[in-house]
Amino acid sequence: MMEKMIFGRYIPVDSPLHKMDPRAKLLTIIIFIAVVFLADNTLTYGLLAIFTLAAIWLSNIPIKFLFNGLKFLFWIILFTFFLHIFFTKEGDLLYKFGFIEIYQGGLRQGIFISLRFFFLLLVTSLLTLTTTPIEITDGIESLLKPLKKVGFPVHELSLMISIALRFIPTLMDETDKIMKAQMARGVDFSEGTIKQRAKAVVPLLIPLFINAFKRAEELATAMEARGYRGGEGRTKYRLLKWGMIDNIAILTLFILTILLLLLR
């Protein structure tokens, strides 16, 4: 199941989108999320569709892969679609079967809202597909930097995220090991009522937490031994490079916004 999930997965291929500065990608996506709600007619939705398809094309990620990964989300989209079809009663009546009445306005609304949802999903998953988690962290840190002035712990937050990311596979391995150890002692994780299963998780979580705390303490010691004394006076090894492609991306978004405002 984990293999099929594409949310939060990074696909290491070469593409213009992969080369983009994570800050530009984050900004683009924030603006995109905002402007998606401006679209209200066929023309504006067409524009959004063109933008989304262009982004997918530029990412070099196989469309088939993208759609397969988002398959389970189609049900949610379908659900919103039917919700609008059945409950929006505007415009001409198109079809009537018993108590089911489908209106033109409902159909329109259903299609538009589902499309909106669909575009958002595609574009946001493109972010994680083309950007490594650590790049996203760097991007967030850099974008939040102004907040440092009001005392927001920007550096600490980004360090926390990066350490959390680094330890995910380690803790996954550990969970697996503990699970096997407990299974060897007769704990059954896969059978029984929900209550029984929830209970079976306890002997899994307790050793995991104890170990995680132990790791945290050792890690803190190791960090101190290597001279860590907070964000003050630290230099950065990973470099963010704002290039032409990022300017183009922001410009494109700008033009898209203006067009949407004019054509709506």
Next chain:
Amino acid sequence: MFLAKSVRLAFVFRGEMKSMAKEIVRFQDVTFKYDENASYALNGVNFSVYEGEWLAIVGHNGSGKSTIAKLMNGLIFPDSGSIYVNGKEISEETVWDVRDLVGMVFQNPDNQFVGTTVQDDVAFGLENHGIPREEMVKRVHDSLAKVKMDQFLNQEPHHLSGGQKQRVAIASVLALRPAIIILDEATSMLDPRGRSEVLGTVRELKNLNNLTIISITHDLEEAVKADRLIVMNRGTVYAEGTPADIFLMDEKLVELGLDIPFTQKLIKKFKENGYHIPDEILHEDKLVDYLCKLLQKI
């Protein structure tokens, strides 16, 4: 334990070396307790470490050997007594200077890997010291090349073996250009291959950069190759000397909870059976050579 003091061996350090080498670390009457009510982790510990030597500190669990490591790097401070590193006493004010001089490699390979990739991890210490980026890039590549991990720049930690992770840890320490490297049980979680990999790397680096190595271990096998040994027992220095001197203690080491290496056991058996084996033979390879020569004579 009153017996301990009486069998304590005199410090026999080669005279010529002593006049040459500079004292780089000194423990003076150091006492430490982890908890008010706990017993002493260290009780009146005195010893010196000389520049460019490989010192092994051995002892059973809870003998205070790891406490020594933490004290040397200012991760904890002694209750009484003083510790001098390169002539400077460790205190709240000098602790950061001391940490620049003393690098540490810890036991668990996973719990000292801070970065998300190999190069990020080596860079972490450099970032902390505010080193400019161009210099950082150079040092990261240099130190990774020295431990032969430069092929793995962008590798994530969970794709590396324990030995590889420890080599990255060594590279991270090396990038900070310390004078002393402390290996705090750095090989105890590794398989034999990883262990020899890591120790071989450290040995090479020591000779190349004139580093002082302090290896803290309960593995006498590892300690055999050191220049000098300190045996810890219940928070005190039990014995101090060259590996040859220490292994003369034989059964006493077993009583202290240490396991005598196979080579030493073998040498003892040979001696018991009337074969003469010179005292300077401690290592497996040298013993093999000597035995072959003996065989030819017969």
